[in-house]
Amino acid sequence: MTNEKARSEMSANPTLQFLGAAQQVTGSCHLIRINRKNILLDCGMVQGANQVREWHRFRFRFNPEKIDLVILSHAHIDHSGLLPLLVAKGFRGKILCTPGTRDLLPVLLNDSVLLYQKDLEWQNKRLKRQGKPTLPTVMTTKDVDRVMKQVERLSYDKQGFPIPGIEVVFRDAGHILGSAIVELWLKHGQSMRHLVFSGDLGNTATVLMHRPSQIDQADIVLMESTYGNRNHRPFSDTYEELASVLEQAHGDGGNVFIPAFALGRTQELLYCLGQLYHQGRLKQSRVFLDSPMASSITDIYNDSLQRLDKKDTRAMADRNARTLQEFLPILRVTESVEESIAINRISQGAIVIAGSGMCNGGRITHHLKHNLWNSQNHLIFAGFQARGTLGRQLVDGATRVKLFGQTIAVKAQVHTLGGFSAHAGQTELIEWARHIGGRPRFYLVHGEPEAQEVLRQALVEYDIDVEIPEPRQKVDL
Structure with missing residues (x-):
């Protein structure tokens, strides 16, 4: 790469791209490009379809070898389930998460991969009987082992500096054990942007979990919207x-x-x-x-x-x-x-x-x-x-x-x-959003379109700048 091209890439505006959980509930994955670094917020799988078919026709919309860092909000498969495939395709960067998420990941990922292998074996037997070519294995539990070797833990409310120009702090999201709200400070040249990713915000009424942490200030907020159109029963x-x-x-x-x-x-x-x-x-x-x-x-x-x-x-x-x-x-x-x-x-x-x-x-x-x-x-x-x-x-x-x-x-x-439900209801989402100062721009993710539109209209009434991003939409930071 020439020095001129390198300087051009360095000076390019940082961007955020919505690659998963945009106008749908599962498959959380968002890509930040800044200072020639590529950062994923979550790497989750879409649930509900024929998983063997989905695994084999799935293609990342980026080069896994070029990803420098994955920041994981929590261990649920729709937020973490693509990590074994990401590693199998060449990802060798860091995976940053809380200690609770680190404890849970091997259990969930191994289970997911073993289910995939079992279903693949069944489908290949059927293909053989039909005289058709069998499907190759795209990942194994060895890839889960590689995932775990790349994991680094960061406790709640502690500062982390995983790569130059990036500061990370995890806050308790109150959703499941280890779930986190991700605070990111992104330094680009002389400017700094404060991005908050809610992950999955917990339901304050349920047992065992703490209340989700409140965030005082932000420039950009990615907020889940699963129950954006209704509240839960008491x-x-x-x-x-x-x-x-x-x-x-x-x-x-x-x-x-x-x-x-x-x-x-x-x-x-x-x-x-x-x-x-x-x-x-x-x-x-x-x-x-x-x-x-x-x-x-x-x-x-x-x-x-x-x-x-x-x-x-x-x-x-x-x-x-x-x-x-x-x-x-x-x-x-x-x-x-x-x-x-x-x-x-x-x-x-x-x-x-x-x-x-x-x-x-x-x-x-x-x-x-x-x-x-x-x-x-x-x-x-x-x-x-x-x-x-x-x-x-x-x-x-x-x-x-x-x-x-x-x-x-x-x-x-x-x-x-x-x-x-382990997710915040509409009123809790609005209260969490209204607490954030600095007049940030909100992007609603992790929700179905109907729920997102109802939540968007409710937030607009409180003079909150909010958008529902399209799948694969890219925005400047």
Whole structure:
């Protein structure tokens, strides 16, 4: 590169490009170019589609070898899931995240890659039978190992200087263990820009997590908007509704199935079931945690209780419970496939928590195949269901669904408990945004267009400068 060209690139205005979670909820990925450096905010996968097909036709809209730094807001797969593929394609830079995210990443990424390999093996068998070429493996768990070697930890409220001209501070986002609001100070020549990326902001009412940190000042804000068009029910009402549904299921003589995200939602549900148990309100005799990944993550939460909301952990300590398992004594963790299959021989009195949270894979799909047709059973959704997922079909009232090539009648009673959401609702999003001084320009990400437009109009009423970026749109910083 000539000196003239280098100076030209150095003097070029820094830019921000929205490569993922623009007018959709999943696939968070934003690219900052500054001083000939390329920085990714998150590197997440789009969920809900045929993942093998998506992995194989996916192409990064940048050269992975040219990425210098990935800053990770938290460990959820829609924010971190493309990291193994990024490494497999040549990325060798740093990955900066909080200690809590560092603890969770290997569990989530290995699970994601192993599921991909399992599905790939199944699809290749089908292709062989059809006499068609098989698909190559695009990544392995060795790529997850490489990801972890490139991770550097930065605790909340500490300054980090991962590359020249870039200062990073993580603030507690209150979403899941280790989730962060990212504050970035970007120095370009004699100017400095203060960019804030909300990541996923937590619901202040839910258990175990702290309230999201407030930000006092910014020039540019990327803010999530998943629930930009509505608020959640008060958590106390949701808690009572959960108790009521469980009471109804007990009276109906059936079982309760809860598709739950292994990270965050499962631990909150276990805590609430523990509370109901100690209040004498839990009539079911057995609770199954049917997810090896959720079990591993729960162990990480148990080891990290000092990082969680002290009000909730104090309630556990008052019952001499050092872990969520001890707080819910009727809990049984099913590790093996055989144990999971055996659950479907239980006709009543059981609560089954299984992944995945949107029913687009995992053990919950097998339980739904065997139990959706039974009107005595109850199905509880306690989290957001993205478009294109089986969970969204069921929430939207589907009377028949396809599972493993079979059409299954939906006779079980379906409930949606919105108050369990780990995302901030509309009012919380507006309050968080209004606290930020400096008249920043807001860009709404991580939301569906309808929710984003409602939130945009609400923010404009408070004289906030806000835009809904188009996918792949590039803006000057």
